[in-house]
Amino acid sequence: MFVIRKLIRIVFRISLVGGCIICSAFAAHAKEVSFGRDVFPILSDRCFACHGPDAHDRKAKLRLDFADGPDGAYRTHDDVTAIKPGSLEDSELWYRITTDDPDDLMPPAKAHKKPLTKEEQSVIKQWIEAGAPYERFWAFVPPKKPKTPKVKNDSWSKLPIDQLVLAKLESLDIQPANDADKRTLIRRVTFDLTGLPPTREEIKAFLGDKRPEAYEALVDRLLARKQYGEHMARYWLDLVRFADTNGMHKDFYRNFIAYRDWIIRAFNENLGYDDFVRYQLAGDLFSEPTNDQLVASGFNRLHLIIDRGTALPEESFFKNVLDRVTATGTTFMGMTVQCATCHDHKYDPLTQKDFYSLFAFFNNIDAAPETGGRPKNGLQPPFVALGSPAQKKMLAQLNEQLAGSDQALKAKKKELASEKDAEKKKAHSQELKSLTAKYNEVKGKRDRLDREIPRAMVMKERKDIRPTHIRIRGEYDAPGELVTRNTPEFLPALKKAGENASRMDLAEWFVQPGNPLTARVAANRFWQQFFGVGLVKTSEDLGAQGEVPSHPELLDHLAVSFVESGWKVKALIKQIVLTKTYRQSSVSKTEHFAKDPENRNLSRGSRFRMDAEMIRDQILATSGLLVNAMYGKSVKPPQPDGLWKSVTMIGERFKPDSGDAIYRRSLYTYWKRGMPPPQMTILNAPVRDACIARRERTNTPSQALLLLNEAEYLKAARELAGKTLQTKDSAGRLDFAYETVTSKLPDEKERKVLSDLVSSLEKNYIEQPALADAVCQGVDLTDAKKKAQFAAWTVLVNTLYNLDITKTRE
Numbered sequence: 001m002f003v004i005r006k007l008i009r010i011v012f013r014i015s016l017v018g019g020c021i022i023c024s025a026f027a028a029h030a031k032e033v034s035f036g037r038d039v040f041p042i043l044s045d046r047c048f049a050c051h052g053p054d055a056h057d058r059k060a061k062l063r064l065d066f067a068d069g070p071d072g073a074y075r076t077h078d079d080v081t082a083i084k085p086g087s088l089e090d091s092e093l094w095y096r097i098t099t100d101d102p103d104d105l106m107p108p109a110k111a112h113k114k115p116l117t118k119e120e121q122s123v124i125k126q127w128i129e130a131g132a133p134y135e136r137f138w139a140f141v142p143p144k145k146p147k148t149p150k151v152k153n154d155s156w157s158k159l160p161i162d163q164l165v166l167a168k169l170e171s172l173d174i175q176p177a178n179d180a181d182k183r184t185l186i187r188r189v190t191f192d193l194t195g196l197p198p199t200r201e202e203i204k205a206f207l208g209d210k211r212p213e214a215y216e217a218l219v220d221r222l223l224a225r226k227q228y229g230e231h232m233a234r235y236w237l238d239l240v241r242f243a244d245t246n247g248m249h250k251d252f253y254r255n256f257i258a259y260r261d262w263i264i265r266a267f268n269e270n271l272g273y274d275d276f277v278r279y280q281l282a283g284d285l286f287s288e289p290t291n292d293q294l295v296a297s298g299f300n301r302l303h304l305i306i307d308r309g310t311a312l313p314e315e316s317f318f319k320n321v322l323d324r325v326t327a328t329g330t331t332f333m334g335m336t337v338q339c340a341t342c343h344d345h346k347y348d349p350l351t352q353k354d355f356y357s358l359f360a361f362f363n364n365i366d367a368a369p370e371t372g373g374r375p376k377n378g379l380q381p382p383f384v385a386l387g388s389p390a391q392k393k394m395l396a397q398l399n400e401q402l403a404g405s406d407q408a409l410k411a412k413k414k415e416l417a418s419e420k421d422a423e424k425k426k427a428h429s430q431e432l433k434s435l436t437a438k439y440n441e442v443k444g445k446r447d448r449l450d451r452e453i454p455r456a457m458v459m460k461e462r463k464d465i466r467p468t469h470i471r472i473r474g475e476y477d478a479p480g481e482l483v484t485r486n487t488p489e490f491l492p493a494l495k496k497a498g499e500n501a502s503r504m505d506l507a508e509w510f511v512q513p514g515n516p517l518t519a520r521v522a523a524n525r526f527w528q529q530f531f532g533v534g535l536v537k538t539s540e541d542l543g544a545q546g547e548v549p550s551h552p553e554l555l556d557h558l559a560v561s562f563v564e565s566g567w568k569v570k571a572l573i574k575q576i577v578l579t580k581t582y583r584q585s586s587v588s589k590t591e592h593f594a595k596d597p598e599n600r601n602l603s604r605g606s607r608f609r610m611d612a613e614m615i616r617d618q619i620l621a622t623s624g625l626l627v628n629a630m631y632g633k634s635v636k637p638p639q640p641d642g643l644w645k646s647v648t649m650i651g652e653r654f655k656p657d658s659g660d661a662i663y664r665r666s667l668y669t670y671w672k673r674g675m676p677p678p679q680m681t682i683l684n685a686p687v688r689d690a691c692i693a694r695r696e697r698t699n700t701p702s703q704a705l706l707l708l709n710e711a712e713y714l715k716a717a718r719e720l721a722g723k724t725l726q727t728k729d730s731a732g733r734l735d736f737a738y739e740t741v742t743s744k745l746p747d748e749k750e751r752k753v754l755s756d757l758v759s760s761l762e763k764n765y766i767e768q769p770a771l772a773d774a775v776c777q778g779v780d781l782t783d784a785k786k787k788a789q790f791a792a793w794t795v796l797v798n799t800l801y802n803l804d805i806t807k808t809r810e
Contacts, residue, residue: 195231229268247673255378334521342474612683761792
């Protein structure tokens with residue numbers, strides 16, 4: 001009896017169908033329920049932990065991610081069949097998910113998983129009755145361009161994206177929303193493509209452009225702006241955990257300026273995403289790598305790194321390589337590969353051997369695993385100088401002159417030491433002094449030029465390949481089976497250019513046409529930028545524990561068209577933002593919100609709070625303070641004194657920069673991993689100690705307090721208040737300020753509320769001049785009435801900066 005019950009439990013956990021082999025005999029009958037869309041997520045969530053790909057922890061040698069085979073879901077063991085296609089009565093799975101017996105119910109209570117709901121049971125029931133067909137997991141099948149669906153309202157749009165969206169809406173009996181008005185549209189697309197708001201002049205020009213192609217022309221102009229690359233780079237820097245410090249122990253400064261600059265240029269120059277991948281994974285392995293390729297290889301050096309003496313070097317080295325593999329998995333595969341560090345992945349068909357075969361590609365770096373104290377100029381070898389050809393030529397000449405001068409000095413010193421005659425000795429001494437002066441002059445020129453030449457940390461291979469072993473239980477000091485460089489067995493095979501596979505081979509594998517992940521993962525993240533959520537909501541995980549695509553055919557269309565365009569990012573983005581889907585109003589019918597509160601069906605325009613950097617940059621831009629200088633070192637905008645005191649181990653003190661530098665775009669803000677800038681993290685920017693594919697969005701009181709009271713934001717409000725009061729048309733001041741900040745004009749109700757606010761504030765500040773003085777800090781005004789007026793408008797602008805419409809992308 002005990003044995004039978006044990007086997008029954010094993011069978012019952014079969015609920016997780018991890019999708020690999022199609023059961024052709026029954027596939028045609030599953031019409032109402034989709035295995036990949038409906039069944040697989042249920043099984044993955046409830047069953048794979050015990051009956052999935054992980055052989056080590058698999059219960060009763062039963063796996064539910066395969067249909068056939070000795071451990072498969074269709075097997076019969078001791079007269080018990082886990083899933084009998086077409087028969088509920090003979091399927092132990094059905095009994096186990098519906099029984100009232102707590103000893104037999106699956107998932108068991110100790111699994112801490114909720115029992116299946118009635119709706120989920122119904123899905124499993126329909127699936128089994130339809131033949132329980134298995135399919136290969138969608139993300140591991142190469143994307144194919146879908147057929148154009150038939151839609152009823154074929155006049156809405158002829159664009160493939162729109163037709164795929166409309167087909168689903170019509171199947172749900174939902175109509176798309178109306179087009180957004182032109183003010184909303186220019187604000188939306190300008191923010192989405194540059195991270196900055198449109199100016200009043202740009203709004204006026206767009207409103208006055210009546211050409212049918214006016215919107216497309218606007219998109220082209222925005223894609224051509226340098227701010228486009230800066231905005232796109234920010235998402236990538238989140239993804240690769242870019243920061244200005246090491247992030248561990250003493251958290252020393254680390255110089256990755258050149259890498260950030262290259263990312264910006266790559267997006268602005270529309271570098272093909274395939275080369276974007278190649279350069280970062282293997283830029284150092286080109287036969288004659290360019291500066292850009294070398295700098296891009298710094299992707300492999302962005303991991304956290306500890307200071308010497310804190311851990312054993314072997315442990316530090318292992319963690320560094322582990323971080324590289326994890327970053328590669330998240331960035332290019334959209335998978336949680338790190339889950340296979342200690343054992344086979346519990347949900348995806350990634351074995352521990354697969355993981356360490358990937359590990360082997362990144363295990364051969366010719367670099368120390370730890371910093372040896374504070375790195376000079378924030379650079380830890382290997383690094384390269386990035387001078388221009390003229391700079392390199394001049395540096396070589398100066399080095400040659402310096403070597404000659406040094407030889408002459410040594411010879412003269414030797415001659416002086418051996419000279420016995422006093423007069424000759426005196427002459428030699430004078431010559432030595434002259435030679436020394438010449439040497440110092442050349443050395444000074446060489447050193448000055450050397451300091452001007454930027455440098456970048458890069459990847460570098462050892463000459464001899466370091467062996468890679470599976471680590472038992474993921475312990476760095478417990479080597480197991482020896483493995484060679486390879487890609488996961490469940491994905492297309494790796495092609496090697498030589499005897500030993502290289503990171504270049506790996507890079508080529510990622511961008512080969514048959515790879516099912518790379519284009520999908522990238523296209524999904526780009527979609528996420530413009531709609532607030534990806535077609536796969538879990539953009540960091542397209543695997544079994546991720547969410548299924550809301551529009552699988554649309555995701556395939558984006559992936560295929562992306563590759564067909566030559567991997568051109570701008571072409572993909574333009575395709576997205578030109579659609580009627582993107583241009584819909586975010587205002588929709590109440591019943592549509594009730595049916596689809598998260599807008600996963602895309603029946604309206606997306607509406608979500610802007611990221612921290614966009615909010616700050618918008619305030620600086622609309623006030624006129626924003627400095628658009630590109631590239632170069634990170635800057636420290638003013639923050640409270642003692643900001644780093646609680647995290648520093650080396651007595652570091654936060655010293656803000658001054659002058660125009662503090663008003664540069666937030667992309668260039670100095671990012672200390674131990675204490676990132678609070679202006680950013682309060683508004684959900686990540687710490688950047690891990691790869692982040694999507695940010696959280698929260699609403700907390702501290703966010704409101706920040707936006708209302710941050711000193712630099714109040715200064716920006718004073719700047720815009722001053723410009724507003726300089727307008728000749730006093731009656732139009734309110735419109736000027738409101739349109740500058742929100743891109744819209746106030747309606748009559750808003751105009752009255754804001755006008756009353758200004759009048760009330762002016763009266764209060766006249767009666768309480770001390771309050772006006774506090775608001776007008778740094779403004780040279782002696783007239784009490786003018787000061788009260790200035791203070792009132794400053795508070796009004798600050799109010800505008802805190803409106804929902806200002807902080808929300810809609």
